Amino acid sequence: xxxxxxxxxxxxxxxxxxxxxxxxxDTHPYxxxxxxxxxxxxxxxxxxxxxxxxxxxPLTMYGNRCTDSWKWATEPWPWEV
Amino acid sequence: xxxxxxxxxxxxxxxDEFLTRLLxxxxxxxxxxxxxxxxxxxxxxNGNNRSDCCRAGQPVGSVRQEETxxxxxxxxxxxxxxxxxxxxxxxxxxxxxxxxxxxxxDCEALGHGTLFKKLDLPFYPGCSYTPxxxx
Numbered sequence: 532x533x534x535x536x537x538x539x540x541x542x543x544x545x546x547x548x549x550x551x552x553x554x555x556x557d558t559h560p561y562x563x564x565x566x567x568x569x570x571x572x573x574x575x576x577x578x579x580x581x582x583x584x585x586x587x588x589p590l591t592m593y594g595n596r597c598t599d600s601w602k603w604a605t606e607p608w609p610w611e612v
Numbered sequence: 613x614x615x616x617x618x619x620x621x622x623x624x625x626x627x628d629e630f631l632t633r634l635l636x637x638x639x640x641x642x643x644x645x646x647x648x649x650x651x652x653x654x655x656x657x658n659g660n661n662r663s664d665c666c667r668a669g670q671p672v673g674s675v676r677q678e679e680t681x682x683x684x685x686x687x688x689x690x691x692x693x694x695x696x697x698x699x700x701x702x703x704x705x706x707x708x709x710x711x712x713x714x715x716x717x718d719c720e721a722l723g724h725g726t727l728f729k730k731l732d733l734p735f736y737p738g739c740s741y742t743p744x745x746x747x
Contacts, residue, residue: 541719544718544719547722547727548721548727551721551728552727555710558710565712568715
């Protein structure tokens, strides 16, 4: 697995556990353990997204970090890598 | 039934025999794979099908006396619709409050389809998952 795929996979894993924590928090809004878990993975995901987009281009239309070209249109989409 | 059994998880409350039968089904459920009803769908002589009881708006008076006298009044519609055995008892439905515990690791959760080990129930036989981390 190349670095780009690894990083993308990691973001998928982080996104999934965040989604799970969010569903739990919807019914347990004061659970500190779940809140800590959410915060930990929110940060990890944000770091991973930043690292990915700086190296490999935008993950979403909000992630274009290049001022020379619109990478979202000119490079493969994340799921095509 | 074994009284020592732990009933903390939904899986614990599923009857083993039922689950075995369910998992043994060869074909995935689809409307086309419904097994034909034999007794239940046989015509009652006046052209009406017994499964007509599930149609909305049928007047009560249209149920013939000879049918109501019979022991088996089940129309079989539940079985026909959901493909589950008709002789299961009706149940009270409830959802126990979930605890934040027994989590999968962040790289395992996605493959299991849940972060919570207690929600990882064997609904899909034959599936295996190899964690991606470390590979």
